[in-house]
Amino acid sequence: MTPLKRETERKYEAPSAEDASWLPDLTGVDGIVSVVGNGLDELDAVYYDTVDLRLVGGSASLRRRTGGADAGWHLKLPASGDSRDEVRAPLSDTVPDTLRDLALSRTRGVELRPVVRIWSTRSTRHLVDSEGAVLADLSLDRVRAESLGATTTRASWTEMEVELAEDADPLLLDVLDKTLRKNGIDRAGHSSKLTRALEETGRAAPRLPDGRAEVVVPGSAGEEVLRYVDDQVHTFVDLDPAVRRGLPDSVHRMRVASRRLRSTLRSYRAVLDREVTDPIRAELKWLGGELGAERDQEVFMERLGSRVGAAPRELILGPVDARLQVWNVACASKARQRTLDALLSPRYLALLNSLATLTEQPPLRRKAARKPEKVMAKAILKEYARLADRAAHALELLPGTERDAALHQTRKAAKKTRYATEPARASLGKPARRLGKRIKAVQKVLGEHQDSVVARDVLQNLARAAHAAGEAGFTWGLLYGQEQSVAQECERELPAAWADASKPRLRKALVH
Numbered sequence: 001m002t003p004l005k006r007e008t009e010r011k012y013e014a015p016s017a018e019d020a021s022w023l024p025d026l027t028g029v030d031g032i033v034s035v036v037g038n039g040l041d042e043l044d045a046v047y048y049d050t051v052d053l054r055l056v057g058g059s060a061s062l063r064r065r066t067g068g069a070d071a072g073w074h075l076k077l078p079a080s081g082d083s084r085d086e087v088r089a090p091l092s093d094t095v096p097d098t099l100r101d102l103a104l105s106r107t108r109g110v111e112l113r114p115v116v117r118i119w120s121t122r123s124t125r126h127l128v129d130s131e132g133a134v135l136a137d138l139s140l141d142r143v144r145a146e147s148l149g150a151t152t153t154r155a156s157w158t159e160m161e162v163e164l165a166e167d168a169d170p171l172l173l174d175v176l177d178k179t180l181r182k183n184g185i186d187r188a189g190h191s192s193k194l195t196r197a198l199e200e201t202g203r204a205a206p207r208l209p210d211g212r213a214e215v216v217v218p219g220s221a222g223e224e225v226l227r228y229v230d231d232q233v234h235t236f237v238d239l240d241p242a243v244r245r246g247l248p249d250s251v252h253r254m255r256v257a258s259r260r261l262r263s264t265l266r267s268y269r270a271v272l273d274r275e276v277t278d279p280i281r282a283e284l285k286w287l288g289g290e291l292g293a294e295r296d297q298e299v300f301m302e303r304l305g306s307r308v309g310a311a312p313r314e315l316i317l318g319p320v321d322a323r324l325q326v327w328n329v330a331c332a333s334k335a336r337q338r339t340l341d342a343l344l345s346p347r348y349l350a351l352l353n354s355l356a357t358l359t360e361q362p363p364l365r366r367k368a369a370r371k372p373e374k375v376m377a378k379a380i381l382k383e384y385a386r387l388a389d390r391a392a393h394a395l396e397l398l399p400g401t402e403r404d405a406a407l408h409q410t411r412k413a414a415k416k417t418r419y420a421t422e423p424a425r426a427s428l429g430k431p432a433r434r435l436g437k438r439i440k441a442v443q444k445v446l447g448e449h450q451d452s453v454v455a456r457d458v459l460q461n462l463a464r465a466a467h468a469a470g471e472a473g474f475t476w477g478l479l480y481g482q483e484q485s486v487a488q489e490c491e492r493e494l495p496a497a498w499a500d501a502s503k504p505r506l507r508k509a510l511v512h
Contacts, residue, residue: 003087003088003089004085004086004087004088004245005085005086005088005166006079006083006084006085006086006166007076007083007084007085007086007163007164008081008082008083008084008163008164008170008173009082009161009162009163009164010082010161010162010173010177010187011159011160011161011187011188011190011191011192012159012160012161012162012180012185012186012187012188013159013160013185013186013187013188013189014140014141014158014159014160014185015158016158017121017123017140017141017142017158018142020123020140022185023138024179024180024182024183024185026127026138026176026179029175029176029179030171030172030175030176031129031130031135031172032127032128032129032135033128033129033130034128035125035126035127035128035138036125036126036128037123037124037125037126038124038125038126038137039123039124040121040122040123041067041068041069041120041121041122041124042067042119042120042121042122043065043066043067043068043119043120043121043122044065044066044067044117044118044119045063045064045065045066045117045118045119045120046063046064046065046114046116046117046148047061047062047063047114047115047116047117047118047194047197048062048063048064048095048112048113048114048115049061049062049112049113049115050107050110050111050112050113051110051111051113052110053115053198054106054107054108054110055103055106055107055112056194056195056198057106058105058106058237059077059078060075060076060077060078060103060106061074061075061076061192061194062074062075062076062095062099062103062112063194064091066091068122070088071091072088072089072090072091073088073089073090073091073092073095073096073099074086074087074088075087075088075089075099075102075103077102077238077241078238081170082170082173087099087102087241087245095112100112101244101343101344102240102241102244102245103241104240104343104349104352105236105237105238105240105241105352106237108349108352108353108356109349114148115147115148115149115198115203116145116146116147116148116194116197116198116201116203117145117146117148118143118144118145118146118193118194118197119143119144119145120141120142120143120144120193121141121142122139122140122141123139123140123141124137124138124139124140125137125138125139127176133165134165135164135165135168135172136162136163136164136165136168136172136173136176137162137163137165138160138161138162139160139161139162139163140158140159140160141158141159141160141161141193142156142158143156143157143158143159143193143197144156145193145196145197145200145201146201147197147198147201147202147203148203149203153201153202153203154201155196155197155200155201157196157200159188159193160185162176162177162180212226212360212361212362215362215364215368216362216364216368217368217369219371219372220368220369220370220371220372221268221271221367221368221369221370221371221372221375221376221427222271222362222364222368222369223372224372224376224423224424224426224427225264225268225271225272225368225376225423226359226362227423227426228264228422228423229261229264229265229272229358229359229362229423230359232257232260232261232264233261233355233356233358233359235253235257236254236257236258236261236355237352237355239253239254239257240254240343242254243291243339243343244340244343246336251291251294251295251298251339252295252298254291255288255291255292255295258284258287258288258291259284259288259415259419260419260422261280261284261355262281262284262285262288263415263416263419263420264419264420264422264423265277265278265280265281266281266416267379267380267382267383267416267419267420268376268379268420268423270365270367270368270375270378270379271364271365271367271368271375271379272362272363272364272365272368273363273364273365275363276358276363277358277363279354280351280354280355280358283347283350283351283354284351286347287342287348287351290338290339290341290342291339291342293334293335293338293339294332294335294336294338294339296335296454297328297331297332297335298332299451300451300454300455300458301324301328301332303451303455304324304455304458304459304479305324307479307482308320308321308324308475308479311475311478311479315474315475315478316475317472317474317475318466318471318472318473318474318475319471320475320476323462323465323466323471324462327462327465371427372424372426372427372428373427373428374511376423376424376427376428376432377424377428377510377511379420379424380417380420380421380424380428380432380435380510381507381510381511383413383416383417383420384417384435384507386413386416386417387410387413387414387416387417387439388502390406390409390410390413391410391413391442391498391502393406393410394406394407394409394410395494395495395498399488399491403491404449404450404453404487407446407449407450407491407494408446408450408453410442410446411443411446411447411449411450414439414440414442414443414446415443417439418436418439418440418443421433421435421436421439422436428510430509431506431509431510432510434506434509435501435506435507435509435510438500438501438503438506439501441497441500441501442494442497442498442501445490445493445494445497446490446494448486448490449486449487449490449491449494452483452484452486452487452490453487455483456480456483456484456487459476459479459480459483460480462476463476463477463480
């Protein structure tokens, strides 16, 4: 895996980088017992981006830096709060393929080229605790920037940054911030050297026609739906690098963002033209299927592994753990490759471009200009009606494969109904949240039921393989029985959960 560092820092205005007499004494501040100088570094960084600065627009940056202890290529991606993830690659003359792929969800395949060069003369001070551990680094930078392109513009300034050590308490930043501000040191007006360099050298992104401003009515149903769509697309794009790196839960979260988008584009067809959105929905469904193999493998390995681990050892007959591990290695490898193949495909790149166009040039229909309350309540109630039909049908059936399939369809309808409530929470408030919460409870019961159905299929296949190898099948049968009991319990819980979610007052509240 490509090396990654989580950096957490804040930037401040600095009156001078050479004379640091204006710096307050930080010894005694929240465990800091000494401030130790670490000399000067000369840093030279060339930043790369697309011609229209898609990385910067996506809160990311890519640079090739020499000088200092971490010379190399650095791709910085947004994390939470003051943190960013820095993915590194060794120095080379061209952009490393690994970093180019991690940036793809933002660049959408457009060529990366040098846009600005930044030189920094850095004076660093370690903030050290009583045991000699570095809590944070305080750096004073004398910065020079130069635009790269048809014309050259230069800028210079000084700044200070405070960066936490990787294992330091994040609250230390707040304590230091308070101390610095009390001493007249203000936060910088830019989040990074790059954004300041681009602004001060005039190397800004080309101004594109604002298609949204012309068609989106403030306070309308269209504005609310698009706000939600924007959030999900942003989440989707942000998760792409994490999925490529195989980070925990990233596939699941990207798949959920994909489902939310699909559901919203379906539920709000009165707002967004389906001639544009239906093809996007189809591609999101394709991607969800490709990601699903890896996610399902994660779920069922965790599920079956925990059941085997919880079983009394005297009931584990034969090489059950070993067979489970062999099955997981074989399936997980194939599923992982399927995910990566999908993200590297032209089809996925086309989907990214379609999502960008959807948010930049939304295909709003006439009803999008209306007030959101009625438009969004109607969309929710339409999804609820489909859910109610499926729930009634499933509950009428006797236990068996037909009912299992009907309950699975009910689960999918419950998800769509729940997701339909989410964009409406700003306008419909508590009624939308309350209905969504009750539907989620139904979805949870049905999800556990469906997982037990699929787990039984997996157990049957494992039992057959064990039998063919001459191994005991007792434990696989035991696990199958446990999953069958889970399904039966879910079916007993479902009527009450559905009765709670289908109370008429929940729906009436949406329209009053």
